[in-house]
Amino acid sequence: MPVVSVITPVHPPSLPYLAEAYESLAAQELPPDWTWEWLVQEDGETGLLDGALPADERVLPGSGRPGGPGVARMMALSRASGELIKALDADDLLAPGALARDIAALEDPEVGWTTCRVLDLFPDGTTAGVDSDPDEGRIERGAILHHWRRNGYVSSVVAGTLCIRRDLLLDLGGWMALPASEDTGLILAANACSDGYFVSTCGMFYRKWAGQVTRSAAHNDDGERLARMKLIEERAEVMLARRRCRATPSRTDPGSGPGSASGT
Helix, strand or coil, X not given: CXXXXXXXXXXXXXXXXXXXXXXXXXXXXXXXXXXXXXXEEECCCCCCCCCCCCCCCCEEEECCCCCCHHHHHHHHHCCCCCCEEEECCCCCEECCCHHHHHHHHCCCCCEEEXXXXXXXXXXXXXXXXXXXXXXXXXXXXXXXHHHHHHCCCCCCCCHHHCEEEHHHHHHCCCCCCXXXXXXXXXXXXXXXXXXXXXXXXXXXXXXXXCCCHHHCCCCCCHHHHHHHHHHHXXXXXXXXXXXXXXXXXXXXXXXXXXXXXXXX
C-alpha cells in the first residue's frame, strides 16, 4: 500500500496546537489504497510528547538530541516508510483534500514535488490569503530561485507546504543544516533539480500567533538571516548549474560526436 509520510517537528510552545494538526490530518480523504503515517519528532528528549498524541497506530512519535527543526525533520525521515514526504508544522493545519491533491499532481513522473496555496489563520478564526500565488500548474526548474533572488529573498511559494518524492529528498541531502529556513533551502534545491507543481486550491492554514518561530528575534536577526539566505542561494545556484550540465551532451561524449548515431 503506498504511503505518504507526514513529518512534524515539535518544540514546547507549539505543543498546544498538536491536537488540531492531527484532526486536520485524520480528516484527509486519500485515493483508494493510499494511507498516511504521521512522524511527530520532538526536538530533544524531554518527554514532551508523552500523553500528547492520540492512540492511532499511524502516529509515530520520536525524540532525539536537540538540534533544531532541520535535525528533527531528518530524524523523523529516518523512521518514515512513505514514498512521498509531506511537511506539516505542529501549529499549522491541513486543508481538506490537501494530501489527495498532492498525490494526484505527483502521478506525473516528471514532477518531483508540490506546493500549494496557503491561507493565514488568525487567533479569531478569520483567514486571509495573498494575491501573488503562481498559477495552477507546473513550476519549471529554477523558477523559484529566480523569483526569490529578484524579490529580496521572498519565495513565490510557501516552503512549509512541500510534498516531495522520498528519493529526490534523499538525493538532495534532506533539509539544510541551518538554525532556521531549512525548509526554504530544501524547496529551492528541489526546484533547482526538478520541475514541481503548484496547487492553487488552499492546502494549508498557516497559524499566526505570538509564539511562532518565525516571529522570534533570533529568526529575524538581520546578520544571521542574510548569511542563511546567501548560503541557500549559492547552494541552489550550484545545483541548478550542475543539472543543466548533465542535460547538455559533452563534446567528448562518444555518443554526441561526428559519426555517432546521434550525429549522423
